[in-house]
Amino acid sequence: MIQLPSSWTVEVPGSPDVPGETKPRRHYLEADQPIQGCPTEAQSGYEVFLRGVKMSGDQPYLGNRPMNAGVAGPYVWETYNQVHARIKNLGSGFTKRGLVANDAVGLFSVNRPEWVIAEQASFTISAVTVPLYDTLGIEAIDYIMNQVEVKTVVATQDKAKILLGMKDKLSTLALLVIMDGCDAEFIAACKEKGIEAVSIADLEKEGSENPATGTLATKDTLATICYTSGTTGTPKGVMLSHENLMSFCAASQAGIAKGAVYNYTKNDVYISYLPLAHVFERAIQVCLTYVGARLGFYQGDTLKLLDDVAELKPTIFASVPRLFNRIYDKVMQGVKAKGGLAAMLFNKAFAAKKAGLANGQITHFLWDSLVFGKVRARLGGRVRVMLTGAAPISADVMDFLRICFSAHVHEGYGQTETSAGAAVTDIRDISTGHIGAPCPSGEIKLVDVPSMNYTSLDKPHPRGEICVRGNNVFKGYYKSPEKTAEVLDKDGWCHTGDVGMWDAQGHLVIIDRVKNIFKLAQGEYIAPEKIEMVYQKHELVGQTFVYGDSLQACLVAIVVPDEDTFKRWAVQQGLPEKSIPELCAEDATRKAVLKALAEFGKAEGLKGFENVKDVFLEPKPFTPDNGLMTPTFKLKRHEAKIKYQSQIDAMYAAIGSA
Incomplete structure (x- = not known):
């Protein structure tokens, strides 16, 4: 049986008593360690990629499924070295087109290899990426493009056509780089509107001829302006530095060293379908690129996701509770519908494995193959670790994932403003109903919310608004000092708007929302x-x-x-x-x-x-x-x-x- 600590968090040594708030807390193994920012061998997002090249040069990196007569074929891969050449060439092409440090590069497509290549090419010249997504709505794209004064957008042709149709509102747009190629008709249509259109392949070719280099980013360089869709109002541009983007990677590496995080390696395979426009997916990809792992992209249609998963057979699967809930419902409904001996056997196996969770066991020599094999096959049969975030997940579903998939499950908590990672569950801790301890990239305190009767003096457990400080906390909202001041205080604490509680074992538990009541x-x-x-x-x-x-x-x-x-x-x-x-x-x-x-x-x-x-x-x-x-x-x-x-x-x- 695993020996677990009595408390998963400890108060930060030397922190003062401040009325109306708890003392800051950190993971019990990190209290006296430096707050993580950059991983050991990287000081920028591009150096993260170079570390991946060092680990896996001629091994596969980015994979997709080419379409043949409307049917997706097997995954086709580009190696780290091949992608490296494309990134350098595209970065050179950007430089030849006049892009310099701090210029904005829009990225507009569903997840695909060219999205990653375009972002890394931007990093080679210290350009700032601005992800766009049409689910924000046309008005929001108009707002973002004009606020940041985006001149260059790398997009698929279908997304580029949206921008072309909006050109009268987009006064700064001058160059469209098309990920999936563009024909003469589209190039001519763009020219009529005063926009140059070029395929990404042609721009890479231009860049390879007499290569030009730009200014390389550092950890303090602005990496991206990631607009949050929010649930109301105008989107806000969250400014994240390269260190912000890498902080989750550095934190996970620190956790691996102490046995608190699943030890992902160059041998792992990941299915990319969560939107790259959001920081959760990008933080995961930074982690996996750093160790030289494989990233396989879905077809772009979530209805065909399980077909892509069956083909790829990932070892790491990240999702939001909504999808995990659906899997849980389908399996449990199937068991109920079968009834009889099949249901009795499933329930017996489930109960046996649930009892084993108390001892930290997620596998069983008999039940895994006899009962749960078909369930595991839904995600390709090789998933060893799952990540869930973006919203709370129920204890029943967490137990279900560990039992039926024999997988380690990390539940994470964070926001765009905390670079995705603010807190995460420890891999050795199989208890449920909480979000673990602060990531090693930051620390957390709770601040009183008098209007809701939540205070740091509440018994038996202190409660209050969750506030985060560390290298994971954003630099502010773009061109919006007033909104920044509402969230980021003078001492560097990000006020999340979520209400939390420290439980008896030192876990952070989300119990409410300051505004959504x-x-x-x-x-x-x-x-x-x-x-x-x-x-x-x-x-x-x-x-x-x-x-x-x-x-x-x-x-x-x-x-x-x-x-x-x-x-x-x-x-x-x-x-x-x-x-x-x-x-x-x-x-x-x-x-x-x-x-x-x-x-x-x-x-x-x-x-x-x-x-x-x-x-x-x-x-x-x-x-x-x-x-x-x-x-x-x-x-x-x-x-x-x-x-x-x-x-x-x-x-x-x-x-x-x-």
Whole structure:
């Protein structure tokens, strides 16, 4: 049995007592160590790549699946050395086109090898990358391009056409570098608008002829302006230095040395599908590039992701809870549907492995092959470690992943403003319901939130807003000192807006959100995300949006049914056999769903005022494409409220007249 510490965090030695906040805390193995910033052999993002070249020169680095008659073929790989040549040539091409240090380079595509190559080429000349993504909306792209005065964008042709259509608003745009090639017609269309268009292959070729070099970045050079989509308002440009981008890599290397982090190596394979426009995916890729590992890219369609995974057979899989929840639901529903001996065997195996988790065991000599092999095959059969972040994940799902995939699972916590990594679970700690300890790249304290009755003196555990300080904390919001001052204080603490608690074992636990709460008419405070997490564990629920009007005494919800279970459940309830949209429109269906959720919520410990009193059934999922979710699958509450205002009003009217 693994000997675990009594507390996973300790107070930073010598830190003063400050009224209204806890003392800063760090991982118990890092209290007297320097805060990590740059990994040992790299002082910039480009040097991270050079270290990967040193580790794996002629070994595969970036892989994709070429299409043949609309069908994706096997993965085709470029080696570290081949990619290195492309990066140098493209960087030279940038220099020949007049790009210099601190110029902005827009990156606009789904994940693909050229995205990585273009960013690294930018780093060779100290240019600043500005990721773009159309799920932000045209207005946001307009805002970003003009705020940063982007002259050069590297994009796929479909994304370039969006920019071309917006040219009248984009006064600074002068050069489009097309990742997937451009034909004479497109080049001519760009020329008419005063834009030069060139394929990335042609620009690399130009760069290879009489190579030109620019200024290499240092750890303090601005690396990227990463715009956060947020859930409301105008996007904010988070300025991250090269050290910020590397801090998660340095922290993980420190954790590996102490046995706290999974020891990833050049032999690992990773599937890249989480948006590269977001810092979580980029932080992971920095870590894996540093050790010379392989990065295989998905086709660009999340509906075909599992096909790509089956082909690639990754050893490392990162995702957001939404996908892990779906896998969990599908497996558990399948077991329930089979019933009989198969279900009995699965449940026996699951219970045996869950008991083993208490001793730190994630494998079993019998059950792994006999029962869980088919589950593991869903992710290619070779996954050894999983990472989850961007939103809380339930304890049930965390246990499920460890049991069914025999994988180590790291849950991380952070924001764009903390370079993705603020806290992470220790690989030796198989307890659930928390987000571990601060990453070695920073430290964390809790600050009182009097309006919500959270204080550092609370018993039995101190509570307050989570604040982060260290080499992972951003430099500020671009051209926005007022917004910067709201989040980044004079002592370098980033105020996250999340409410946390230090538990009895020194874990950090997220318990609330400073802004995402509201008060009902009778004075009860509501944290909707907590309630949504409960409901989304129910087999009927795919997604949900819980809302409470401050002039009302109860909650209502918009519920998107789980399409795989909803129709079968409806038949069991004696409801008519109809399509999902037709079922959603039936009042009898709505009442049956409301009854099921009320019973489930009560069983899960929701208080009476936390259980919704009415629901509207929405057959169409919330997605980034329809503007109801951010690209990292966080619900946009403001937009959801606007879209469903008439349904919300109707539900409250019905409750009032009942």
